[in-house]
Amino acid sequence: MVQVTLDAMLSERTLNLPVEEVMDITFSTWPWQHWAKERPSAVALSFGEQQFSWAELAERVEEYAQGLVEKGLKRDQLVAVVAPNSVSVIWLLLAVLRTGARFVGLNPRLSQQELSSQLAQLECDFIWHPAKSHLEQESTFKLPPRLQLLPPQTTRMVPVTWQATRAATLTMTSGSTGQPKAVVHSAQSHLASAAGLLNWMKFDADDSWLLSLPLFHISGMAIVWRWLYRGAQMAVEPLQDLPRALSKVTHASLVPTQLQRLLEKNDVSTLSLKRVLLGGAVIPVSLTERAKSVGIECWCGYGMTEMASTVTAKLADNSAGVGAVLPNRELMLKDGEVWVKGKTLGLGYYRNRTVFPFSEQTWFATKDLACWRDEELFILGRKDNMFISGGENIQPEEIEKVLLAHPKVNQAFVLPVDDTEYGQRPVAIVATSSELDASLSDELAGYMMQQMMGLCRPVKYLALPAHLSTGGIKISRKQLAEWLAKQS
Structure with a gap:
């Protein structure tokens, strides 16, 4: 029998774990340009039957970036993308970053009222949505000017150099208990997040990660930066047929229900999956053991938008804990509440066209309640729930x-x-x-x-x-x- 009391949830001790510094890949230019020089002919991006090498990808991104500059996109402007995952959205993300502008993904399933509220909050300079989208026809409010993703009519320079510390992406928090906030990250914080996780979870240059989560969520954005950090492959596939999509990749981010259905209803011998990062629900031991028996390694952890996704991680086991603190992060418990900082912490919240630091303190208070048991973190819930x-x-x-x-x-x-x-x-x-x-x-x-x-x-x-x-x-x-x- 489980009894939930304040004493069980709030430990009086404060424990601070030291951070492990890991950044074994240094970029002096845009990551895709780095890999175009280091591994030009290696496959970088696949969708359907098409594949692009790193050299081809870098060339395509440069063309699209020139096209965006030709359409009037300027450094530090904000582009809202209202679309499900697609290869066009990947081109757009990379091209927007190349121009020095900022990218924010918005959920295409938002209601008119929710979308209007978020666009007003963000004060975007441009918007992009698929050409066949019904957004313009059904919109009851004025949209920002729509960008087009096209090569330039005239070759031109893109006068922006690689600066990893500049604001690059905005990600809306889930807003599960209130109004969503726009979290700003630099390329540096995204890459630090990727480096820390991949220091523990193996992802080789010849591996491929399925873009299985939306780019308007930090977990989806994190997949992109792991790909860019490692110089591996990323697959953009329709998720309606998830077994087929998973048959083409070695890595995926899934919720337990997806993995359960995959193992129950499909011929696992057709899968090339090596590792799965699980999240979103309680993970049954029977599921991870079944996955292990067919050669799939399951990982789980704890993360948040402000910290560029995963903060703690472990190989899934029979413990309900969320593992230990990954490199490039620091975590402490203060009166039972999780506080975090590190290289992966975002630049702040975006409002009134300005980036405001999360707080005046170095540490970020998450409002998550937790405790330590045998050097493993156990999340107990939210203070405000x-x-x-x-x-x-x-x-x-x-x-x-x-x-x-x-x-x-x-x-x-x-x-x-x-x-x-x-x-x-x-x-x-x-x-x-x-x-x-x-x-x-x-x-x-x-x-x-x-x-x-x-x-x-x-x-x-x-x-x-x-x-x-x-x-x-x-x-x-x-x-x-x-x-x-x-x-x-």
Whole structure:
């Protein structure tokens, strides 16, 4: 039986792990130009049946960068890209960086209101979306001027040199508990993130990483910079047929459900997968053992947008912890809260066309609660998600972890509802493998009765609404709370 109390969540000791310095590849020019000189004929980018060598890629990026300059794009201007992953988006990202401008990806599934709000917040100079996009036809607000991705009509110089410390990309936070923020990263912080992870997780020059996550999310952007750092291959493939896409690569970033389906329903002998970086949910030991038996190494960890993705990592095992601190990062616990800093920390938040530091302090307070057990970090939940029920501190993430261990639960979110006797009680919003009818609700209630104390057991189980489960990698708790308030 698990009891969630404040004492269990907040350790009084503060532990600071020393950072390990790792940057074994130094770039004196744009990474793709570096690799065009070092490995010109090696395959860099593949999509469908097409492949580009590093030399061809560098030449194409230079042409597109010249075309963007010809269209009026200037140094330090901001380009918003509203599109799913595609090879055009990769060309655009690299070309925008080459001009000295800044790239921000926005979720193409945002509602009109959400997109309008984010564009107003960012004050973008240009926007790009696919030519067949319905964005312009359906937009009820004025969009920034649309860029075109074309070679120049006249060859011209791109008067920008490589400066790794300059602002390069903006990534919107998930906004799971409030208004999304725009996090600014330099090429240096992205490359430091890649270097630290790849110092532990092997990714050779002849390997290929599938761009399996969206570029508007830091986990997707991190794939690009690992590719650029190592000078390996990256594959851009339609993800509707994930088994086919995975048959072409050695590395991928997946959620456990994707890997589970892959191993259950497909001939694994056709896969060339060596390593998978898992995230987004509780990882069953049976899944990682099954993957290991067919030659797939599974990694997991903990990260955030402000730190350019992964902060801690490990080979997946039977522990629910998230591993140890990667090189180029530092982490300490202060009153049970995770604080981080290091080479991967972003430049700050972007607002009013200015980059503002995250805080006046060197360390960044994450609002994540954690503890150390045998030199491994265990994430307990968010400070701002905790609520009180009957005088007890309830951490929703602890309840969610137990729910996700049930074989029929694919996703789980626990939120509080007002209660006259206890103040607040937990309600579970779940996505299940079969219909959430009265029988399954009773089954889940019986399961939780054996696993957790009374105040932590959800008083009701509701099906996750479809319109909130299609927006991106993370689902907004704020939107779930708003939806839940309308159900009572």
